[in-house]
Amino acid sequence: MKQTETAGPAGPASTAAAPPQARPWLPWWAGVTAALMLYALYQAWIAAPTEATMGIYQRIFYVHVPAALVGFGVFFINLMASVWYLARRSRAADALAVASAEVGVALLAINLITGPIWAKPIWGIWWTWDARLTLTLVIWIMYVSYLVLRQFTPHSELQPRLAAAYAMFIFVAVPVDYMAIRWWRTQHPQPVLFGGPHSGLAPAMLYALCVGFAAYIALAATLLRLRYRQEQLRHRIELRRRARALAE
């Protein structure tokens, strides 16, 4: 994720002294992501068969599950980046940690909103405080608090260290949440993937789910890369401001 400061197309007159950040990869990534999202939509709405018991409502599954699992994957990147930062004090690792926390919060928000929309017609209630739902909400709140903590603590060497330690603490809840429906009796359905002999999906449904995963992975990668570069740029601005303040 190397960043070039000077390359790029000529910007408007007002930014002539500062060429915009080169992002030649962006149209390609965005195009691939949009195509995958459209294909995932086609799979979820048209190609996948209608489920026998839940009927059309089961189609929410194709957005609800990939958003959650890709969100958890992005939180794992946050954990790895935090460990990397604590081990090496790498600015890039810190930037990746911020980016992954923010993208993960957006993805988990999709999961948390689509869940009740699915629950209401099937369970007759919007929400229940079972282990899976409660843990997912708690994880989302903790990552939001991680971002708020970073935003409102003064920028210093201590801030990324504290954030990295906090990120390692938060992530403990993610595997527990993943296993919650296996360990405890919950209102949330039992796993349909890797859930033992009685779990599984029809091949057409599994294919639609895999396409959904691919679309969300592409979306998360695009957003992560954009946010990572922003964090790098923000750091360079901060360094320039500090250098100027010292010079004055």
Next chain:
Amino acid sequence: MVSVVAAFSVAWIVTTIYVFTLGARQRELERAMAALRSEDDEG
């Protein structure tokens, strides 16, 4: 049917809001960097 449309719409809306937020932040950062550079050039 309404629930399914609502769920997919929510996914689209959350993604769109986040993308626009990223876009706004990018413009703000580029403006800040441009201002610093032009001040450095003047100085």
